[in-house]
Amino acid sequence: MPIFYDAKNKSFTINTPNSTYAMYVTEYNLLTHLYYGERISDGADLTYLRHNSGVGRSLTYNEITYEDYEMKGHAKFCPHALRQEYSVFGIGDFRTPCLVGRFADGSRAIDLRYHDHKIIDGKPALEGLPAVYLNEGDKAETLVITLKDSAFELYVELYYSIIEGHDQIMRSERIINKTGKEFFIESALTLNLDIHKKDFDAITFYGKPNNERYVERTPLRHGKISVDSTAGSTGHFTNNSIIICDNNADEDKGECIGATFVYSGNFVTTAEVDHVGRTRLTMGINPTGFCWKLEDGEGFTTPEVILAYSNKGLGTLSNGFHDLIRYNLCRGKWKDSRRPVLINNWEATVFDFDEDKLVEIATDAKEFGVEMLVVDDGWFGHRDWDNTSLGDWYVDKKKLPNGMEGLCKRLNDEGVELGVWFEPENISEESDLYKAHPDYCIQIPGRGPMRNRWELTLDLTRKEVRDNIFEQMKKVISSCPIRYIKWDMNRNITDAYSLSLPADRQGEFYHRFILGVYDLMERIVQEFPDLLIENCNGGGGRFDAGMLYYSPQIWCSDNTDPVHRFKIQYGTSLIYPVSTMGAHIAYAPNINTFHHTSVFTRGVTAMAGTFGFELDPMHETETTKKEMALMSELYKKHYFTINHGDYYRLISPYEAQPVTVSRITAWEFVSKDKNKALFSMVQMDNVNDGGDLYVKLKGLDPDKKYKLHMYYENRHYKIKPFTPWIEDKDFGEYTGEILMKCGLHLNIFRGDNMAALIEIDAI
Ligand code: DGJ
Secondary structure, eight states, X not given: OOEEEETTTTEEEEEETTEEEEEEEOGGGOEEEEEEEEOOOTTOOOGGGGOOOOOSOOOOOTTOOHHHHHHHOGGGTOTTTSOBSSOBSSSSOOSOOSEEEEOTTSOOOOOEEEEEEEEEESOOOOTTSOOOOOOTTOOEEEEEEEEEESXXXXXXXXEEEEETTOOEEEEEEEEEEOSSSOEEEEEEEEEEEEESOOOEEEEEEEEETTEEEEEEEEEOOBEEEEEEEOSSSSOSSBOSEEEEEETTOOSSSBOEEEEEESOOSSEEEEEEEOTXXXXXXXXXXXXXXXXEEEOTTOEEEOOOEEEEXXXXXXXXXXXXXXXXXXXXXXXXXXGTSOOOOEEEOHHHHTTOOOHHHHXXXXXXXXXXXXXXXXXXXXXXXXXXXXXXXXTOOSBOXXXXXXXXXXXXXXXXXXXXXXXXEEOTTEEESBSHHHHHOXXXXXXXXXXXXXXXXXXXXXXXXXXXXXXXHHHHHHHHHTTTTEEEEEEOOOSOOOSOOOTTSOGGGGGGHHHHHHHHHHHHHHHHHHHOTTOEEEEOBTTBTTOSHHHHTTOSXXXXXXXXXXHHHHHHHHHHHTTSOGGGEEXXXXXXXXXXXXXXXXXXXXXXXXXXXXXXXXXXXXXSOHHHHHHHXXXXXXXXXXXXXXXXXXXXXXXXXXXXXXXXXXXXXXEEEXXXXXXXXXXXXXEEEOOOOOOOEEEOOOSOOTTSEEEEEEEEEEOOTTSSSOOOEEEEEEEEEEEHHHHHHTOEEEOOOOSTTEEEEEEEEEO
16 A cells, blocks of 8 residues: 555655655644655654744744644744645745635635545546556556635645656646636646755756756755746756755765656746755746636646655666656657667758758668668758748658658668658748748737747647648658658747737746647647657757657757767756667767767767767768767667666766866666676776776676676777777676676776777676
8 A cells, every 4th residue: 555544643655665755634734744755664653753843933824723822832833834745825834835826806825724635546647738657557546635725615636646666756736716716826836845954955957059958966055946947948958857865965875856847848946945944845837927817617737747756866866767757758669669770861961952862861871770861951841941931841842852752762662761850839931831821820919029040939829720730740741651750849939929818818828838739749649659759949958758758759969979968968867768868970070069089989979868870971981881880780789778777877977087087977777687788988088197997887786797898999009090990809707796896997098088888798
């Protein structure tokens, strides 16, 4: 019984394999938080943890009697002193509130009390929203606690779902208005978590186009650390995940609590330390620009937050997220089967290509293991540059005279599959669609819209707009065997306004837009269940758990330089599995940075992602093509260990390392049965220290013996030019215990950004 209610103590306990979450209903039906931490044995009474320190303010709930107040102490009855399970605005809890709203009389005080609860089998779907789902055979339970306002018929249902074998708790709420009049929701965050202590670090993610999800770790201090987006999407600048952890927590030790939002629109997450040293963690839809009108009888469901606890550091926290995301959030055949190695023509040609050029790229790339060609931007309308044709999803016969069918046939004859790029949410003013329906784009009457890359955004809150785009996409995708689409989105949302909404509902725009995007994606997924979808937002600007429900992979960044990708992918891996990270071998020197790295280093980095290519093979030499073929072969060989095993960050690329020592970054994949592992490392800069390097492996079976085989680049100063080449050799046999306690011994590198890959197989 993982979720139970103790009627005597009026307490709720949610047990996952390694964590316990507990709440308690106090006198006057106040729902307060008791505990979130290490797993406690079933049946334990945790109500003694209800004690709250005084906060120096004697505000009490309305009906508290003088006797109770005098006898039991004000801390029990003061909203700001309680560790609230679900926080509201207006009655004296002055920390970040989850729910802010306005009743028909204009008042904003909400006072929610425990009303009733139920524990149900399974996990309800969230209508219109992406959410963790159950596979056949999964056992799950959901606790639904209903709160009711003390004055009006306003209800909030709190949902807590758990799945057997997983350590995460999925949370969401449904706000239900039965007041007889309208109720305006001004903020509806999903997560509220009030924790006893304050000695946490917050780990958040920042970035910009070309450098998404860099990791920032900072101690919490009194007041708030807040990360948010108002860009209409998750965005490049921030990510909608947060981890708080012990100050000394690392990959292997310490308490950590992580939360990620299954949502792709504006969000906010805060970690707030109050003046008596408790931490409140919140996450939800960003209230900035948000206001939702609930008519009497209507409900509003908040998007889901996945919450997780680990007392074994960040590595365990991440691997828990990875398993849940890849098996219970990503859907469709591609979550389990090996995805094709693809080549994308964007960096090779930009808009300048035709059928022959694409077939040439595919045919050449086939020689190094490519199985699919993705035609990126520029195949439609008369899109010769980025200022036209979005919205006109029909083939440009100048480039593809035989249509998609003709291209597809030639590729299929070569044994190569076809994938196609779309940017369904946007429209160019120079397009047939705009000429026919200028009202389809987001615009505020009387105000000229902001342009981004000369694009406007379609008003996807409107069904007729979604229908138009869906029908166009369906026609293309069903015209021939298209196996993959890249769903791009190259601008942020501004001028939030829909011609179809009345003035008092315009605050619903951002959320309705994302619901519209989800609806369109769901229709594509239902129509083409076997289609592999890769999400993209001008690089990695929409990397979030919401999108992973529709597309099992997301382009991680337009920065394809491994020197930066180490950091981008490392940051991304704190929450998201490598199977979701779009990563390719691109040109050297890199088109963004001009860094020159070897095929091997680019390949090792792309292997910590979905692996593919983004270049024109005609610029490659016979040697680099051979190296590419080897990388494809290695990727295919280790696909299941990489994508279905555990992932260990061994040495962080962010780690400050002594300047006199060569800096390296290293990571490792281990199959679930611990019979196979793959170690990867890159020496980021070489100070020619000639020193010995020992890297301790993780996750192996200490009692098993493993045979090691190493791939590495050799360079010798006597051979000119200093072109590296990939060599391989047996690298000894060791027990798991030795590899984990003493470490791998490495000392062979001479150059910057040189990599090594070691296959580790149980014998
Ligand atoms: C942005 C994407 O990140 C690129 O990979 C490419 O698809 C361009 N858009 C095309 O416009």
